[in-house]
Amino acid sequence: xxxxxxxxxxxxxxxxxxxxxxxxxxxxxxxxxxxxxxxxxxxxxxxxxxxxxxxxxxxxxxxxxxxxxxxxxxxxxxxxxxxxxxxxxxxxxxxxxxxxxxxxxxxxxxxxxxxxxxxxxxxxxxxxxxxxxxxxxxxxxxxxxxxxxxxxxxxxxxxxxxxxxxxxxxxxxxxxxxxxxxxxxxxxxxxxxxxxxxxxxxxxxxxxxxxxxxxxxxxxxxxxxxxxxxxxxxxxxxxxxxxxxxxxxxxxxxxxxxxxxxxxxxxxxxxxx
Ligand SMILES: [Zn+2]
Numbered sequence: 352x353x354x355x356x357x358x359x360x361x362x363x364x365x366x367x368x369x370x371x372x373x374x375x376x377x378x379x380x381x382x383x384x385x386x387x388x389x390x391x392x393x394x395x396x397x398x399x400x401x402x403x404x405x406x407x408x409x410x411x412x413x414x415x416x417x418x419x420x421x422x423x424x425x426x427x428x429x430x431x432x433x434x435x436x437x438x439x440x441x442x443x444x445x446x447x448x449x450x451x452x453x454x455x456x457x458x459x460x461x462x463x464x465x466x467x468x469x470x471x472x473x474x475x476x477x478x479x480x481x482x483x484x485x486x487x488x489x490x491x492x493x494x495x496x497x498x499x500x501x502x503x504x505x506x507x508x509x510x511x512x513x514x515x516x517x518x519x520x521x522x523x524x525x526x527x528x529x530x531x532x533x534x535x536x537x538x539x540x541x542x543x544x545x546x547x548x549x550x551x552x553x554x555x556x557x558x559x560x561x562x563x564x565x566x567x568x569x570x571x572x573x574x575x576x577x578x579x580x581x582x583x584x585x586x587x588x589x590x591x592x593x594x595x596x597x598x599x600x601x602x603x604x605x606x607x608x609x610x611x612x613x614x615x616x617x618x619x620x621x622x623x624x
Contacts, residue, residue: 368433373450411481420469445459491517504539506537506538512525524558527558566584568589570593
Protein backbone atom coordinates (compact mmCIF):
# COMPACT_ATOMS: atom_id res chain seq x y z
CA UNK A 352 0.00 0.00 0.00
CA UNK A 353 1.52 3.32 -1.02
CA UNK A 354 2.39 5.55 1.93
CA UNK A 355 3.77 9.07 2.16
CA UNK A 356 7.15 8.39 0.47
CA UNK A 357 5.54 6.48 -2.39
CA UNK A 358 2.77 9.05 -2.94
CA UNK A 359 5.29 11.89 -2.80
CA UNK A 360 7.48 10.02 -5.31
CA UNK A 361 4.49 9.75 -7.65
CA UNK A 362 3.69 13.43 -7.13
CA UNK A 363 7.20 14.49 -8.03
CA UNK A 364 7.25 12.37 -11.17
CA UNK A 365 3.83 13.66 -12.31
CA UNK A 366 4.29 17.31 -11.42
CA UNK A 367 6.37 18.48 -14.41
CA UNK A 368 3.93 16.78 -16.80
CA UNK A 369 0.73 18.05 -15.20
CA UNK A 370 1.27 21.50 -13.76
CA UNK A 371 0.81 24.20 -16.38
CA UNK A 372 -0.68 21.72 -18.85
CA UNK A 373 -4.25 21.52 -20.05
CA UNK A 374 -6.50 18.45 -20.02
CA UNK A 375 -7.59 17.98 -23.66
CA UNK A 376 -9.19 14.55 -23.43
CA UNK A 377 -10.83 12.56 -20.65
CA UNK A 378 -11.68 8.89 -20.69
CA UNK A 379 -13.38 7.77 -17.52
CA UNK A 380 -14.98 4.41 -16.83
CA UNK A 381 -17.85 4.28 -14.40
CA UNK A 382 -16.24 1.99 -11.86
CA UNK A 383 -16.97 1.62 -8.21
CA UNK A 384 -13.81 2.43 -6.32
CA UNK A 385 -13.71 3.35 -2.64
CA UNK A 386 -14.87 6.65 -4.10
CA UNK A 387 -15.47 7.43 -7.78
CA UNK A 388 -15.48 7.36 -10.79
CA UNK A 389 -18.38 9.35 -12.21
CA UNK A 390 -17.47 9.94 -15.86
CA UNK A 391 -19.85 12.89 -16.32
CA UNK A 392 -18.09 14.76 -13.51
CA UNK A 393 -14.70 14.32 -15.10
CA UNK A 394 -15.89 15.43 -18.53
CA UNK A 395 -17.89 18.38 -17.35
CA UNK A 396 -15.55 19.80 -14.75
CA UNK A 397 -12.05 18.76 -15.72
CA UNK A 398 -11.97 18.71 -19.51
CA UNK A 399 -10.27 21.86 -20.81
CA UNK A 400 -8.86 22.78 -17.43
CA UNK A 401 -5.24 23.77 -16.93
CA UNK A 402 -3.64 22.16 -13.89
CA UNK A 403 -2.28 24.89 -11.62
CA UNK A 404 -0.81 22.74 -8.82
CA UNK A 405 -0.25 19.13 -7.83
CA UNK A 406 -0.29 18.81 -4.07
CA UNK A 407 -0.03 15.97 -1.59
CA UNK A 408 -1.87 15.83 1.70
CA UNK A 409 -1.10 12.67 3.63
CA UNK A 410 -1.61 9.88 1.11
CA UNK A 411 -3.90 11.98 -1.11
CA UNK A 412 -2.87 13.71 -4.33
CA UNK A 413 -4.75 16.81 -5.42
CA UNK A 414 -4.51 18.15 -8.96
CA UNK A 415 -5.89 21.66 -8.75
CA UNK A 416 -7.42 23.09 -11.88
CA UNK A 417 -8.86 26.48 -12.73
CA UNK A 418 -12.42 25.47 -11.90
CA UNK A 419 -12.21 22.20 -10.00
CA UNK A 420 -9.77 19.81 -8.37
CA UNK A 421 -9.15 16.12 -8.93
CA UNK A 422 -8.60 14.16 -5.74
CA UNK A 423 -6.74 10.85 -5.90
CA UNK A 424 -5.89 8.16 -3.36
CA UNK A 425 -4.01 5.07 -4.47
CA UNK A 426 -5.72 2.80 -1.94
CA UNK A 427 -4.13 -0.66 -1.79
CA UNK A 428 -3.00 -1.16 -5.35
CA UNK A 429 -3.54 2.10 -7.24
CA UNK A 430 -0.99 3.52 -9.64
CA UNK A 431 -0.75 6.73 -11.62
CA UNK A 432 1.47 6.43 -14.64
CA UNK A 433 2.65 8.59 -17.54
CA UNK A 434 2.20 7.02 -20.96
CA UNK A 435 2.07 7.98 -24.62
CA UNK A 436 -1.38 7.41 -26.18
CA UNK A 437 -0.11 4.57 -28.40
CA UNK A 438 1.22 2.56 -25.45
CA UNK A 439 -0.99 -0.37 -24.47
CA UNK A 440 -3.23 0.10 -21.48
CA UNK A 441 -2.75 -2.00 -18.40
CA UNK A 442 -5.77 -3.96 -17.17
CA UNK A 443 -7.85 -1.96 -14.69
CA UNK A 444 -7.07 1.40 -16.28
CA UNK A 445 -10.10 3.32 -15.07
CA UNK A 446 -9.21 6.88 -15.97
CA UNK A 447 -7.08 8.49 -18.67
CA UNK A 448 -6.32 12.21 -18.78
CA UNK A 449 -4.59 13.37 -21.95
CA UNK A 450 -2.70 16.65 -21.75
CA UNK A 451 -2.01 19.24 -24.43
CA UNK A 452 1.60 18.04 -24.74
CA UNK A 453 0.31 14.61 -25.77
CA UNK A 454 1.25 12.59 -22.70
CA UNK A 455 -1.43 10.73 -20.75
CA UNK A 456 -1.79 10.27 -17.03
CA UNK A 457 -3.50 6.95 -16.36
CA UNK A 458 -5.10 5.87 -13.11
CA UNK A 459 -4.95 2.09 -12.65
CA UNK A 460 -6.43 0.30 -9.66
CA UNK A 461 -6.92 -3.50 -9.76
CA UNK A 462 -8.27 -3.85 -6.23
CA UNK A 463 -10.41 -0.72 -6.40
CA UNK A 464 -9.74 0.71 -2.95
CA UNK A 465 -8.63 3.98 -4.50
CA UNK A 466 -10.27 7.36 -4.87
CA UNK A 467 -10.56 9.41 -8.05
CA UNK A 468 -13.14 12.18 -7.72
CA UNK A 469 -13.63 15.71 -9.00
CA UNK A 470 -14.50 18.37 -6.43
CA UNK A 471 -15.20 22.09 -6.46
CA UNK A 472 -12.15 23.97 -5.22
CA UNK A 473 -14.09 25.43 -2.31
CA UNK A 474 -15.37 22.00 -1.26
CA UNK A 475 -11.96 20.37 -1.19
CA UNK A 476 -11.11 21.02 2.46
CA UNK A 477 -14.45 19.60 3.56
CA UNK A 478 -13.86 16.23 1.88
CA UNK A 479 -14.00 13.55 4.62
CA UNK A 480 -10.56 12.23 3.65
CA UNK A 481 -8.94 15.64 4.02
CA UNK A 482 -10.99 17.44 6.66
CA UNK A 483 -9.47 15.77 9.71
CA UNK A 484 -5.96 14.98 8.51
CA UNK A 485 -3.22 15.46 11.09
CA UNK A 486 0.05 17.26 10.34
CA UNK A 487 2.40 16.02 7.64
CA UNK A 488 5.31 14.19 9.28
CA UNK A 489 7.85 15.77 6.92
CA UNK A 490 6.86 19.37 7.56
CA UNK A 491 4.70 19.34 10.66
CA UNK A 492 5.20 18.99 14.39
CA UNK A 493 5.53 15.22 14.79
CA UNK A 494 6.41 15.26 18.46
CA UNK A 495 3.50 17.58 19.25
CA UNK A 496 1.11 15.34 17.34
CA UNK A 497 2.33 12.26 19.22
CA UNK A 498 2.08 14.05 22.56
CA UNK A 499 -1.48 15.11 21.75
CA UNK A 500 -2.34 11.46 21.05
CA UNK A 501 -0.37 10.32 24.09
CA UNK A 502 -3.37 9.64 26.30
CA UNK A 503 -4.63 6.98 23.93
CA UNK A 504 -4.75 3.48 25.37
CA UNK A 505 -4.51 2.04 21.85
CA UNK A 506 -1.34 0.27 20.76
CA UNK A 507 1.13 2.81 19.38
CA UNK A 508 1.10 1.13 15.95
CA UNK A 509 -2.63 1.88 15.68
CA UNK A 510 -2.05 5.49 16.73
CA UNK A 511 0.55 5.88 13.98
CA UNK A 512 -1.88 4.55 11.37
CA UNK A 513 -4.54 7.05 12.48
CA UNK A 514 -4.46 9.69 9.73
CA UNK A 515 -5.98 12.29 12.07
CA UNK A 516 -2.86 12.04 14.27
CA UNK A 517 -0.24 12.16 11.50
CA UNK A 518 -1.05 12.14 7.79
CA UNK A 519 0.66 9.71 5.46
CA UNK A 520 2.02 6.90 7.63
CA UNK A 521 0.93 3.35 6.80
CA UNK A 522 1.88 -0.06 8.09
CA UNK A 523 5.37 -0.35 6.59
CA UNK A 524 6.76 2.89 7.97
CA UNK A 525 4.88 2.60 11.28
CA UNK A 526 6.63 -0.73 11.89
CA UNK A 527 9.99 0.60 10.72
CA UNK A 528 9.87 3.78 12.81
CA UNK A 529 8.95 1.75 15.92
CA UNK A 530 11.87 -0.58 15.27
CA UNK A 531 14.30 2.32 15.05
CA UNK A 532 12.90 3.86 18.22
CA UNK A 533 13.08 0.55 20.09
CA UNK A 534 9.37 0.64 20.94
CA UNK A 535 7.07 -2.37 20.71
CA UNK A 536 4.22 -1.78 18.25
CA UNK A 537 1.89 -3.32 20.84
CA UNK A 538 2.78 -0.86 23.64
CA UNK A 539 -0.04 1.48 24.61
CA UNK A 540 0.57 5.04 23.47
CA UNK A 541 -0.18 6.25 27.00
CA UNK A 542 2.62 4.08 28.40
CA UNK A 543 5.49 5.60 26.41
CA UNK A 544 7.76 8.00 28.30
CA UNK A 545 8.24 11.52 26.83
CA UNK A 546 11.90 10.79 26.06
CA UNK A 547 10.86 7.81 23.94
CA UNK A 548 8.10 9.82 22.24
CA UNK A 549 10.83 12.24 21.15
CA UNK A 550 12.90 9.33 19.81
CA UNK A 551 9.88 8.02 17.93
CA UNK A 552 9.22 11.42 16.34
CA UNK A 553 12.83 11.50 15.21
CA UNK A 554 12.61 7.93 13.86
CA UNK A 555 9.44 8.74 11.89
CA UNK A 556 11.03 11.72 10.21
CA UNK A 557 14.24 9.80 9.48
CA UNK A 558 12.59 6.70 8.04
CA UNK A 559 10.23 8.70 5.81
CA UNK A 560 13.02 10.98 4.59
CA UNK A 561 15.29 8.04 3.76
CA UNK A 562 12.47 6.19 2.02
CA UNK A 563 11.63 9.25 -0.03
CA UNK A 564 15.27 9.63 -1.06
CA UNK A 565 15.25 5.97 -2.15
CA UNK A 566 12.13 6.53 -4.26
CA UNK A 567 9.83 4.59 -1.91
CA UNK A 568 9.49 0.91 -1.08
CA UNK A 569 8.74 -1.67 -3.76
CA UNK A 570 8.24 -5.07 -2.16
CA UNK A 571 9.26 -8.32 -3.78
CA UNK A 572 5.68 -9.06 -4.80
CA UNK A 573 5.77 -5.91 -6.93
CA UNK A 574 3.25 -3.20 -6.36
CA UNK A 575 4.46 0.33 -6.09
CA UNK A 576 6.10 2.11 -9.02
CA UNK A 577 6.59 5.81 -9.72
CA UNK A 578 4.65 7.46 -12.54
CA UNK A 579 7.61 6.75 -14.79
CA UNK A 580 7.54 3.05 -13.94
CA UNK A 581 10.49 2.91 -11.57
CA UNK A 582 10.42 0.81 -8.42
CA UNK A 583 11.72 2.27 -5.16
CA UNK A 584 14.84 1.02 -3.40
CA UNK A 585 13.98 1.37 0.28
CA UNK A 586 12.93 -2.29 0.68
CA UNK A 587 16.57 -3.31 1.15
CA UNK A 588 16.72 -1.15 4.29
CA UNK A 589 13.63 -2.53 6.00
CA UNK A 590 14.58 -3.68 9.51
CA UNK A 591 11.42 -5.54 10.49
CA UNK A 592 8.60 -5.20 7.97
CA UNK A 593 8.10 -8.47 6.07
CA UNK A 594 11.02 -10.12 7.92
CA UNK A 595 9.16 -12.51 10.28
CA UNK A 596 11.41 -15.43 11.23
CA UNK A 597 14.56 -13.64 10.07
CA UNK A 598 17.29 -12.45 12.45
CA UNK A 599 17.10 -9.02 14.06
CA UNK A 600 19.79 -6.79 12.57
CA UNK A 601 20.66 -5.46 16.04
CA UNK A 602 20.64 -8.46 18.39
CA UNK A 603 20.41 -11.52 16.15
CA UNK A 604 17.13 -12.58 17.80
CA UNK A 605 14.12 -13.50 15.70
CA UNK A 606 11.70 -10.97 14.22
CA UNK A 607 8.13 -11.95 15.03
CA UNK A 608 4.87 -11.17 13.33
CA UNK A 609 1.57 -10.64 15.14
CA UNK A 610 -1.87 -9.69 13.85
CA UNK A 611 -3.18 -6.42 15.21
CA UNK A 612 -6.60 -5.22 14.00
CA UNK A 613 -6.15 -7.12 10.77
CA UNK A 614 -2.76 -5.64 9.86
CA UNK A 615 0.47 -7.41 10.75
CA UNK A 616 3.00 -5.95 13.13
CA UNK A 617 6.64 -7.00 12.84
CA UNK A 618 9.11 -6.46 15.66
CA UNK A 619 11.99 -7.78 17.71
CA UNK A 620 10.69 -8.65 21.18
CA UNK A 621 14.19 -8.20 22.64
CA UNK A 622 15.00 -4.80 21.16
CA UNK A 623 11.51 -3.30 21.21
CA UNK A 624 9.74 -2.79 24.54
ZN1 LIG B 1 16.66 -7.41 18.31
